[in-house]
Amino acid sequence: MKKTILACCLTFIVFNTSAEQAAETSLPVVEEAISETPIELTPIQRVETNIQPLVHYKGEETPIFNIEARMAHHKVPGVSIAIIDNGELVFAKGYGVKSVESQEPVDIDTLFQAASLSKPLAAVIALQQVERTELDLYDSADQIITYWGRNTLNDQVNIANLISHTAGYGNPEYLGYAPQQGDDPLGHMPDLMGSLKGEGISAPVHIDDRKQGNWEYSGAGYTVLQHVLEEKTQKGFAELAQENLLTPLKMKDSTFNQRRVATEFENLAHAHINGEEAQGGWHAFPELAAAGLWTTASDYAKFIIAVQQSAAGENDAFLSRQMALQLLRKVNLFAGHGVMVQHSGKRKFFHHGGINYGMESYFAGYEKLGKGAVVLTNGNQGHILALEILHSIAEEYEWPSFNIQQLEVDRVAAEKLRTYAGHYQYQNGETMTVSELDGVLYVNRSEHQRYPVYPNGDDAFIHIQDNSNYVFKKDNTGKIVGLQSSLNGDWYDATKQ
Structure with missing residues (x-):
């Protein structure tokens, strides 16, 4: 079912200047006054003002943004x-x-x-x-x-x-x-x-x-x-x-x-x-x-x-x-x-x-x-x-x-996310950086690829763009010491540096 979104329009004056008038006076001309009545947004205006994040946190109201904000x-x-x-x-x-x-x-x-x-x-x-x-x-x-x-x-x-x-x-x-x-x-x-x-x-x-x-x-x-x-x-x-x-x-x-x-x-x-x-x-x-x-x-x-x-x-x-x-x-x-x-x-x-x-x-x-x-x-x-x-x-x-x-995911506290942050090295010598920003965990797989990953189980995260998975490994003291990542069913081990 479509949402009906109304926008209240305050009374204001619209100015319009024709080419001839502009040449003669360079002053705006009053066209008409708009009445103080609610107007319904057009379909595209509703599209532009109803942008929601792909990830929804359980128990929290999903915020709504306009396209420029996103x-x-x-x-x-x-x-x-x-x-x-x-x-x-x-x-x-x-x-x-x-x-x-x-x-x-x-x-x-x-x-x-x-x-x-x-x-x-x-x-x-x-x-x-x-x-x-x-x-x-x-x-x-x-x-x-x-x-x-x-x-x-x-x-x-x-x-x-x-x-x-x-x-x-x-x-x-x-x-x-x-x-x-x-x-x-x-x-x-x-x-x-x-x-x-x-x-x-x-x-x-x-x-x-x-x-x-x-x-x-x-x-x-x-x-x-x-x-x-x-x-x-x-x-x-x-x-x-x-x-x-x-x-x-x-x-x-x-x-x-x-x-x-x-x-x-x-x-x-x-x-x-x-x-x-x-x-x-x-x-x-x-x-x-x-x-x-x-x-x-x-x-x-x-x-x-x-x-x-x-x-x-x-x-x-x-x-x-x-x-x-x-x-x-x-x-x-x-x-x-x-x-x-x-x-x-x-x-x-x-x-x-x-x-x-x-x-x-x-x-x-x-x-x-x-x-x-x-x-x-x-x-x-x-x-x-x-x-x-x-x-x-x-x-x-x-x-x-x-x-x-x-x-839809559970929110993980930023303090805990920061425990995963650091540099990880794979067995083939490649490295990946993990960081936290504004309560979201990010992985940098290369210079131009920094992607958010979201909770998907205990110490596990998923990248929704390609369904790649990241599972962090702990030692006996609970310290993060490495991770396993997967893409297309293949798993790769990396050690935290």
């Missing part, structure tokens, strides 16, 4: 949102600034880096090639592409398991490359094959035969998919995406071409880490299928609508109903072939998050209800903010069963 809390300078209802784009708006240094405002045409929201587009491009018989969903990919090193490919790798994160590849940290001064701002960035070989700042891509067939989120799998598509079509991925998706869907403010972004586009959001602008403004990626899309919220909404139409059999030019349903077919309880999927029937929705260096995002769309939304941000806590905004949109536009990453 942006400030998460240190996210800029946001762009688009809302879909009844199968149409019904609202789009930009908030905040593109850059804390320039202070230029975000508008609906500002391009954001969509990060892993690139993956659903890459999956659709692959399914389009299958539909045109250029590729087979289950034929081995090793007949198409060349090996780039040992343990990189086998005859079990195919399009289906690449797009469904079940091919056995891991998820290397793609940090991207900041543009540099000079004629070729991205001349230092490796090409796709260089990325696969580990010639840049990312680890080389290898396959783990033991994990093949099991679901494990894999940016590397989508980088291999990009290699497959480029080898098969003999076209660069950016060109392939432009021809098959962006131009047909009239996504005029979207591109995968990193060099065009570096040299041609001006209305760009810049990446921010903890509220400070990243060096170089943003990072470029050779791993286009995994992380390379630049887009606007309105443009990305066109993609969601196209998927919804194809799933209903109403847009075969984009994707046949059979292939659209393949995209949305679950391989486990929460993942499909290119998107995450939850529930079934009319409640079934598809969604995906994105995290690049200082750029984070999220989208959701219902297969059968014509509802959905996109939230793009330019801050490294934007993923959580995006989900908070999506939950407000879901409540206002009556989305059924939308409950991604909401959590």
Whole structure:
């Protein structure tokens, strides 16, 4: 049920100046007086003023904020949102600034880096090639592409398991490359094959035969998919995406071409880490299928609508109903072939998050209800903010069963949280910092990744963004001496320094 929120409006005078009057007098002209009557907020005003934290503390009233307050809390300078209802784009708006240094405002045409929201587009491009018989969903990919090193490919790798994160590849940290001064701002960035070989700042891509067939989120799998598509079509991925998706869907403010972004586009959001602008403004990626899309919220909404139409059999030019349903077919309880999927029937929705260096995002769309939304941000806590905004949109536009990453927890005193704080070293030499701030525990897994974790049992915490777990270990005196952390079912031990 929707909430009715009323705003009382005091009597005031509205001034308006026409161009002619301004030229003659430069004084404001009284237009009308507004009566002292309550007015009901519009749907979008209710969305903007009903933002709640994802984490609710048991026994405490959940606070409600406006969107600007949550942006400030998460240190996210800029946001762009688009809302879909009844199968149409019904609202789009930009908030905040593109850059804390320039202070230029975000508008609906500002391009954001969509990060892993690139993956659903890459999956659709692959399914389009299958539909045109250029590729087979289950034929081995090793007949198409060349090996780039040992343990990189086998005859079990195919399009289906690449797009469904079940091919056995891991998820290397793609940090991207900041543009540099000079004629070729991205001349230092490796090409796709260089990325696969580990010639840049990312680890080389290898396959783990033991994990093949099991679901494990894999940016590397989508980088291999990009290699497959480029080898098969003999076209660069950016060109392939432009021809098959962006131009047909009239996504005029979207591109995968990193060099065009570096040299041609001006209305760009810049990446921010903890509220400070990243060096170089943003990072470029050779791993286009995994992380390379630049887009606007309105443009990305066109993609969601196209998927919804194809799933209903109403847009075969984009994707046949059979292939659209393949995209949305679950391989486990929460993942499909290119998107995450939850529930079934009319409640079934598809969604995906994105995290690049200082750029984070999220989208959701219902297969059968014509509802959905996109939230793009330019801050490294934007993923959580995006989900908070999506939950407000879901409540206002009556989305059924939308409950991604909401959590109810017991509050732990800040004094106890501080006993977990410190530096921890893993057996492979990597380190992680744990700190307490304003009654919340944070883990720093790298320079730009500081994430809140919340109580999930005795001395146990969970990060709601990726469901990673952290269990702190004590000695016989009760002193914290180490921790175990898990991601995708694998546990790692670290010692407190």
